[in-house]
Amino acid sequence: MTPPETVVRDATSKDIDALSEIIAGGLMAQPTAAWMVPDAAERRDVLLRYARLVLTRGLDEGQVDTTHDHSAVAVWYSRLEPPVSAASWVYDLQRFLGPHASRFALLHAYVDAVVPHTPHHYLAHFAARRGQSGAVRAVLAGYHRRLDAEGLPAYAEVSGARPRESVVARLGYEPRSPVLLEPGGPALWRMWRPAPGDRRPDGLPCRLRAQRSAMPLRRRAVPASPRSP
Numbered sequence: 001m002t003p004p005e006t007v008v009r010d011a012t013s014k015d016i017d018a019l020s021e022i023i024a025g026g027l028m029a030q031p032t033a034a035w036m037v038p039d040a041a042e043r044r045d046v047l048l049r050y051a052r053l054v055l056t057r058g059l060d061e062g063q064v065d066t067t068h069d070h071s072a073v074a075v076w077y078s079r080l081e082p083p084v085s086a087a088s089w090v091y092d093l094q095r096f097l098g099p100h101a102s103r104f105a106l107l108h109a110y111v112d113a114v115v116p117h118t119p120h121h122y123l124a125h126f127a128a129r130r131g132q133s134g135a136v137r138a139v140l141a142g143y144h145r146r147l148d149a150e151g152l153p154a155y156a157e158v159s160g161a162r163p164r165e166s167v168v169a170r171l172g173y174e175p176r177s178p179v180l181l182e183p184g185g186p187a188l189w190r191m192w193r194p195a196p197g198d199r200r201p202d203g204l205p206c207r208l209r210a211q212r213s214a215m216p217l218r219r220r221a222v223p224a225s226p227r228s229p
Contacts, residue, residue, distance in 0.1 A: 006138040011064035011073065016055050018070040023051035026127025032159045035185035036103050046100045053096045054125055062124070065139050072128035072135035076143060079155075080119040083112070110179050114190060116155050116204050121147055123156035123168070133167060140171055147195070154193040163189035176204050 011019060024047040027033050036050075037043040058064045058075040066073045077083075089108050093101040115122075121143075128136035147154055156173060158166045163175040166189075173191035180187055190204055 006135050007068040008065055008139050008142050009068065011055070011059065011066045013059060015066055015070065016052060019055055019066055019073045020048055020051040022070065022073050022127045022129060023054060023125055024048040025129070027051065030159045031186035032181065032188065035181055036107060037100060042100070046097060049096045050104060053092055057092070058124070065143065067135050067139060071132040072139045073126065074123060074136070074139045074143065075125040077122045077124055079115070079122050083115060107181070110181070111157065111188070114179055114204065116192070118153060120153045120155050123154055126156070126167070136167060137171065144171065144193070151195045153195045153198065156191045158189050158191055159186050161187070163191060166191070168193070
């Protein structure tokens, strides 16, 4: 029997509850999870709250795609111009995550420090239910066709020791030098999907070693203009 075709659609605020579970589950499976939330007893709850923030901002400022049955999700941002500072996330991170916000603010700061200089679209988050890797490929394929038609590259990050075995690597993303998360964190690999036929440099800054002291979280941060992660 032929499996039913995956129907991809724009997500709405009504999808946040279901999609938060998917994103949190995807984050739990990544090596970065223990670095972001060292306390295993609190980890899933904190990541679930972070997933809600990711989706809320993605719906407001970017593009969130899902399937008809909530089997996969992708959060995209257009970066045709250089983004503003990641400090705009600090207020929301404090509001959603409380005492756990500092490590997430650090992660956002380091990711922001190595943003590609070349105009592109940023795949900020993608995840699927267990056993549904085909669904996330379907969700990404439509967006990739749009980027190819517009002649634009795409950028993402994946954690772990084998970036060439990731879902996005099988969709044309090529690993670049990683961000090394410290203290004691894993490598966060920068992945670049060139525009069709594009041989130009990708504009990725050099390898970065992330340290806690580089971007401390201020206790009383003034919210700035919202931006993508």
